Amino acid sequence: MATVELRFSALPAHVRTARLVAAAVARRSGVDEAVLDEVRLAVGEACSRAVHLHRAHCPDRLVMVTLVDDNNAFEVSVTDEAPRSDEQTPSFAEIAELADSGDSGPAAGAADPDAAYLEDMVPPGVGLAVIQGLVDDVGITPSPAGGVVVRMTWPT
């Protein structure tokens, strides 16, 4: 059982590092080439979500990504430590309606004052909706340190 753990400060640039690591380890674990794009996207979404929440609530804490290559599965867990909110995964119809709304949908907890582009941000639940639309095996559970663990599994 091979394990890689990655912890990073809440910066967008590190989301790229996380995607890069996830794809490299997934490939080596035997995840199908055709599925690597899905791994990259899903891990990126989970990490972007965690980075946004950390910037808003606990910018000094590190986001954690764990990659485990078990017998027949490659499992990625992304853990944030932001206080849990009533984040809703929007329905697809609601996502489509964002384009018509005057604002960018339900507020995502405290806003990150430095990030002007958050104005255009889809609500954080959209990231989770993408993950759930993309990955067959996803679990979202409370994490001991506050926040949640997004656990995604792919066959190898």
Add this chain to the structure above:
Amino acid sequence: MATVELRFSALPAHVRTARLVAAAVARRSGVDEAVLDEVRLAVGEACSRAVHLHRAHCPDRLVMVTLVDDNNAFEVSVTDEAPRSDEQTPSFAEIAELADSGDSGPAAGAADPDAAYLEDMVPPGVGLAVIQGLVDDVGITPSPAGGVVVRMTWPT
């Protein structure tokens, strides 16, 4: 100050992941393109050394790599938890003499019984010699958990 921490089980494949991460974070931290090969090689040597020592002494412990992008410097620390030995950094003449010796030089602690290629291994001190020949700013200090921290710094 951006921080990335990588922990991995003592497998050769993960050394590649560590090189990949070090190069990506170094580039983003502003380390000169011409120096990235040096970062890749030096971080790879430090991690290979740690992986060999862990396999021999504590195969269940994770090797740790910390990458810190400080104001004017990019700093990588590779920490192993193997019991400290009297590992010698061989002189360059000694490395050259390896080719003439009947064996592969001083034994590297307990041998890893699975790894036939260890027969051809240069002694672990060679990795440190390469790092010291390559990187201007290197520090090797005892780590609290046993083992050492190899700390390498590059300007950004």
Add this chain to the structure above:
Amino acid sequence: MDLSLSTRSEGDRTVVEVGGEIDVYTAPRLREQLVDLVADGKYHLVVDMERVDFLDSTGLGVLVGGLKRVRAHDGSLRLVCTQERILKIFRITGLTKVFPIHSSVAEAVSATE
């Protein structure tokens, strides 16, 4: 791969050619580009995504934001994309119903409401 951006006019349309990765790291630059174009009076945009390697929901948010901005001026935002892996994320989020998606710049430029 970093983001690349270039713009050109084709008749009354402005074509924005995007390459590389549109993600949480680069999306702010795409947003800035779209905001600048609208501030500059360009309300009919064609975003050519054929050279995009990666798109995540942050990128989608910026495209949706661009659409809202041009609509405020009765404008349009059309996408050019034939790459299955990029189309997939529009499909998953239902945004294929929101954006007109074309298979070539020529088709997008000549399209009317």
Add this chain to the structure above:
Amino acid sequence: MDLSLSTRSEGDRTVVEVGGEIDVYTAPRLREQLVDLVADGKYHLVVDMERVDFLDSTGLGVLVGGLKRVRAHDGSLRLVCTQERILKIFRITGLTKVFPIHSSVAEAVSATE
């Protein structure tokens, strides 16, 4: 980039063309190749490293091991390498004094003691 290996004969020499990365992960396969060649009676080897992207001390160890094996049969192991970043590690470790390093396969194949 993974390791690629191919071998061919040129006169009494055996040329081993290596590509990709020779590191702690792939070095065992290069070692196996060299061991097999010697077991097969090939004692005059030319290792062409022109397509090698990465070489670390584990890779050096395998090359040194190969040299020891062919020497036991009065053989030779010559390297072909003109890439500065690869040559650097031979220089740092003093192994430029141990391996004959040539700038082309033709030169290595025609070299004599």
